Amino acid sequence: xxxxxxxRTVTVERRVPHSLDKVWRALTQAPLxxxxxxxxxxxxxxxxxxxxxxxxxxxxxxxTDCEVLTVVPGKELSYTWNASGDEAATGIRTxxxxxxxxxxxxxxxxxxxxxxxxxxxxxxxxxxxxxxxxLGELERxxxxxx
Amino acid sequence: MHSAPDDLFKALAxxxxxxxxxxxLREGELNVRALTEQSGVSQPAVSxxxxxxxQAGLVLERPxxxxxxxxxxxxxxxxxxxxMRFYAVFWDERMDRLEALLNRMDQ
Numbered sequence: 007x008x009x010x011x012x013x014r015t016v017t018v019e020r021r022v023p024h025s026l027d028k029v030w031r032a033l034t035q036a037p038l039x040x041x042x043x044x045x046x047x048x049x050x051x052x053x054x055x056x057x058x059x060x061x062x063x064x065x066x067x068x069x070t071d072c073e074v075l076t077v078v079p080g081k082e083l084s085y086t087w088n089a090s091g092d093e094a095a096t097g098i099r100t101x102x103x104x105x106x107x108x109x110x111x112x113x114x115x116x117x118x119x120x121x122x123x124x125x126x127x128x129x130x131x132x133x134x135x136x137x138x139x140x141l142g143e144l145e146r147x148x149x150x151x152x
Numbered sequence: 153m154h155s156a157p158d159d160l161f162k163a164l165a166x167x168x169x170x171x172x173x174x175x176x177l178r179e180g181e182l183n184v185r186a187l188t189e190q191s192g193v194s195q196p197a198v199s200x201x202x203x204x205x206x207q208a209g210l211v212l213e214r215p216x217x218x219x220x221x222x223x224x225x226x227x228x229x230x231x232x233x234x235x236m237r238f239y240a241v242f243w244d245e246r247m248d249r250l251e252a253l254l255n256r257m258d259q
Contacts, residue, residue: 014236016236016240016243018240018243018244020247020250020251022250022251024254024258028254028257029254031257032250032253032254032257038253038257041249041253042246042250042252042253043246043249043250098235115247115250117243117247119239119243122235122236126235
């Protein structure tokens with residue numbers, strides 16, 4: 007069994023009562039994208055490399071390396087979503103895909119972030135230190151953070 | 153306050169430090185003397201452990217005169233969440249913001 011081929015996906019879906027054109031602009035115009043997602047230098051051109059960035063937090067330098075993979079106006083947009091800098095070697099390598107579907111008086115917005123690997127989870131949990139999840143109180147606090 | 157995940161996991165790898173952090177999470181703010189009482193190690197050792205926890209972003213200190221009070225910083229535990237859970241929460245929250253923006257674009 008090759009662990010590299012076993013990946014998982016995070017999916018979020020919303021039905022928004024707005025026009026397809028407006029949703030597409032919110033997803034593809036850098037200043038609008040910054041308003042709801044993150045500061046960025048995105049351009050809707052296949053092959054364009056850009057970053058999303060926010061304040062660093064423990065365990066994350068806050069910078070995401072991206073490259074535009076597909077642009078189908080009003081329909082589909084996807085880009086890589088990878089760990090950057092010192093975290094690039096061991097960090098996540100995922101793809102974020104947006105799919106828009108015209109419904110009656112609304113748009114179905116779907117986001118799939120795919121490519122989470124088993125090793126991402128292991129790295130995240132610091133298994134390399136042989137640290138077992140024997141955390142008691144800590145586990146309850148961590149559960150409360152989400 | 154950015155600390156490498158290495159710092160975090162190393163800080164939590166030690167059972168004495170975990171016990172100190174759990175006590176702060178349970179009981180709120182405590183000084184070194186109070187923390188030493190039940191720790192089974194010396195006061196200088198407790199101070200050293202607290203330094204490591206502080207470095208890892210898990211503990212905050214508040215000096216008051218000659219006494220320093222310590223309290224847990226639960227946000228420092230955020231990296232213990234797995235990436236999938238982190239992003240599930242992240243995207244849900246960003247979708248809320250996207251909807252808010254779309255509503256504003258109407259005006």
